[in-house]
Amino acid sequence: MAVQEMTVKEMAKKVLNNEELFLLDVRTEDDFNDWKIEGKNFEYLNIPYFELLDGVEEIMDQLPSDKEIVVACAKGGSSQMVAEMLNDEGVTNVYSLEGGMKAWSEHLEPIKVSDLNDGGELYQFVRIGKGCLSYMVTSNGEAAIIDSTRMIDAYTDFAEKLGVNITHVFDTHLHADHISGGRKIAEATGATYWLPPKDAGEVTFDYQPLEDGEKVTIGNTTIDINALYSPGHTIGSTSFVVDDQFLMSGDILFVDSIGRPDLAGKAEDWVMDLRETLYTRYKELSDELVVLPAHFMIMDEMNEDGTVAEKLGTLFEKNHGLNIDDQDEFRKMVTENLPPQPNAYQEIRETNMGKITPDNEKQREMEIGPNRCAVR
Missing domain, CATH: 3.60.15.10 (Ribonuclease Z/Hydroxyacylglutathione hydrolase-like)
Incomplete structure (x- = not known):
């Protein structure tokens, strides 16, 4: 199953419209604490992607079933990998942020x-x-x-x-x-x-x-x-x-x-x-x-x-x-x-x-x- 991607323009609309969203940020803790996508009705989970290389089973109980989940990383590569792993575990409401935080910075x-x-x-x-x-x-x-x-x-x-x-x-x-x-x-x-x-x-x-x-x-x-x-x-x-x-x-x-x-x-x-x-x-x-x-x-x-x-x-x-x-x-x-x-x-x-x-x-x-x- 191909990973769904969310464009930064679509993400911007969610921020501006104060929509609910669950953001799984797989950058390092320092990078996440320094700078992240901010939304008034966003929930966050920060797990560095290298902690997920052996699987995503340990975070499954921390993910919502009733909200869109967007996985974000620096450039869009690691987020695709994690989103694919979540797909394999049956999570269908997950997206990878296209272009990652670099693209988000430029929109x-x-x-x-x-x-x-x-x-x-x-x-x-x-x-x-x-x-x-x-x-x-x-x-x-x-x-x-x-x-x-x-x-x-x-x-x-x-x-x-x-x-x-x-x-x-x-x-x-x-x-x-x-x-x-x-x-x-x-x-x-x-x-x-x-x-x-x-x-x-x-x-x-x-x-x-x-x-x-x-x-x-x-x-x-x-x-x-x-x-x-x-x-x-x-x-x-x-x-x-x-x-x-x-x-x-x-x-x-x-x-x-x-x-x-x-x-x-x-x-x-x-x-x-x-x-x-x-x-x-x-x-x-x-x-x-x-x-x-x-x-x-x-x-x-x-x-x-x-x-x-x-x-x-x-x-x-x-x-x-x-x-x-x-x-x-x-x-x-x-x-x-x-x-x-x-x-x-x-x-x-x-x-x-x-x-x-x-x-x-x-x-x-x-x-x-x-x-x-x-x-x-």
Whole structure:
């Protein structure tokens, strides 16, 4: 009997729809504890596959009979083997996750956030397995991409489906946790690639400098992207206000936390820049702006429709990182609550500068693991 496979797109739908599922993860305990597929109604069993080489009889009583069981591993090979063994024991409701955690890390799910003025639209691309969020703004046949991942086909194919031409590509900052696809999209489409110049001092390619007060129009003139210099996560971090409705906060502000200032080794230097951005620059903006960050940390940050978004005024009420009056306490909270550095973050930064060009398999390896852009 052939092993049934579940695609990462099917898995994403189960996460977004809060469906019940039993996940048998056959990676090592360390890998599982570091990073797993998260679902609000998922149950988990972690048994490394090498403990199952002699058979699966010992775990049969731990498996449900009334739920789908998905076996997950790093690349999809070991999970197939275990699923076959379960099949042989008469388990029919079992699937192997196609492509494993590597494929899960790369899946992008486009979700419509809102209509914009004069017929435009705003989409959020949710990279569920990595916690990355990127965006497409469309208007009058044109599109802009913000904080794209390296899986550029997801954006170009979606633009083709919508019948729009990508004319501008933005990065809010020089990313350290994932490889940007911004430059490649620009090369493939002829779009203008924008990057904050204070983050671009070591880049090896041409770009359009994105600076405070810059306005870039997408399609109809009412859809302006206004740049707001907002250092703290990096020295060049730049936020965008789109259509006077949405604040693209990059990695400065998240729904449940704030950005970390240490990925260039400058935590002590940049922590007050971070405070200045959050407590002064952002405070001057309208409470009605909807914050759209470049990452999310936990599934609880997702809304019912799968988007990650919240009004700025609500975040000033509920986000702990925005409610620390004492500067010394803020500095201590930020610098003493930093999670481990992202996997291969120095290599990722050098890749995004154009200094190195790893092959595709190496890029996949560099990005494996959870999102770690926030202060805990």
